[in-house]
Amino acid sequence: MKEPHIEFFEQPRNPLPGNVLFEALEPPEEIILAVNPRVTTEVIEGVLKAAKDTENIVILELALSEMNLQGGYTGLTPKAFAERVKKAAERVGWYGYVLHADHVVVKKGTDEEIENVKRELAARIEAGFTSFAIDSSYLFDVTKDTVPEQLKRIIETGIELFRFLDEKIGHRNYGREGEVGEVGKSELTEVSEALHYVETMKKNGIDIHWLAINNGSKHGVSVDAEGNIIPQLGINIKRTIEIVQALWDHGYKTRVAQHGISGTPLYLIAEKFPKGMIQKGNVATFYMLMVYDILRIYEPELYQRIRKWVIDRYGKEGVPEAETFVKNSKYALKHFFQDFDKISDEAKKVIREKAYAETLIHMKAFNMNKTAKKVYRYIREKNIKY
Secondary structure: OOOHHHHHHHOOOOOOOHHHHHHHOOOOOOOEEEEOOOOOHHHHHHHHHHHHHHOOOEEEEEEOOOEOOOOOOOOEOHHHHHHHHHHHHHHHOOOOEEEEEEEEEOOOOOHHHHHHHHHHHHHHHHHOOOEEEEEOHHHOOOOOOOHHHHHHHHHHHHHHHHHHHHHHHOOOOOEEEEEOOOOOOOOOOOHHHHHHHHHHHHHOOOOOOEEEOOOOOOOOOEEOOOOOEEOOOOOOHHHHHHHHHHHHHOOOOOEEEEOOOOOOOHHHHHHHOOEOOEEEEEEOHHHHHHHHHHHHHHOHHHHHHHHHHHHHHHOOOOOOHHHHHHHHHHHHHHHOHHHHHOOOHHHHHHHHHHHHHHHHHHHHHOOOOOHHHHHHHHHHHHOOOO
């Protein structure tokens, strides 16, 4: 006899609303694994199988640059990605996942750009996404002297787009992620900036569940001349704790979404990261490089074609080929889209099993412990339908 929460998430159902996941994990004790499976369906299957076997909920996500109405750099539209995830869930028999639109970026804030972003959001709503990250952090005004002035455009744009989501979805049952500090910039997010952002959004009727900040992380990975990943040790845990504690002290339940985890040693996350304060951990480049490592052995002809394509287009004088490949191989995904579907069953099996094993390790390091049980209990207590 299976436990009710296992039966519940084994039955075909829509993706879990992000806000339900956020609200159910109270008090927060874990980092939720948010996987960016930008390459091959088998990665998704491995991730979901690991989630099923450990009774956990995961977040599956792609950013606007990767997935858009023109296919982004992966070749996937919002509809195509949602369908890929759904098919993987059907094969595995696990529907314990949130479908998240990551990094819906506004870079310039022009009327034309805002309208395009709204079209992209509408496409994600139609495809069944249940969580959205509005990233207007590029609009930080460095010419101003006070925090309200510096964040003015970031907040105005965020309010407009979250209100657009409310109107189009027709209710507020979805996950909301904001971003106040552009990841990769040299200046860390200040406590006052995070507090002002969350506070002002709340005054305008918008609860921010997860907040992306600049705490010293960066997207992707850094490699040496041989292509070995250089451990990323720059995440400022002290500042992260200060920001979340200030938010909690002011009555906001907002938690941090940690971007740029792929290069961070898992032992460091397991031993040092403040679980719950950091509550969403985005892992993207790690899974992509895992697939390339497997293809190099199981599909050497395809791998060499991809590598040549990347080096020919992105190679620069004085930059090692290994570094060029690691940093630019994501742009090959769209060009070789059909080829990834045609890899051997043996290669697909290895990708699936490697993704499974790596996901188990990530969830353990993230302190994920039967989150599906907690979420199911919350759904039943609140009589939530979705």
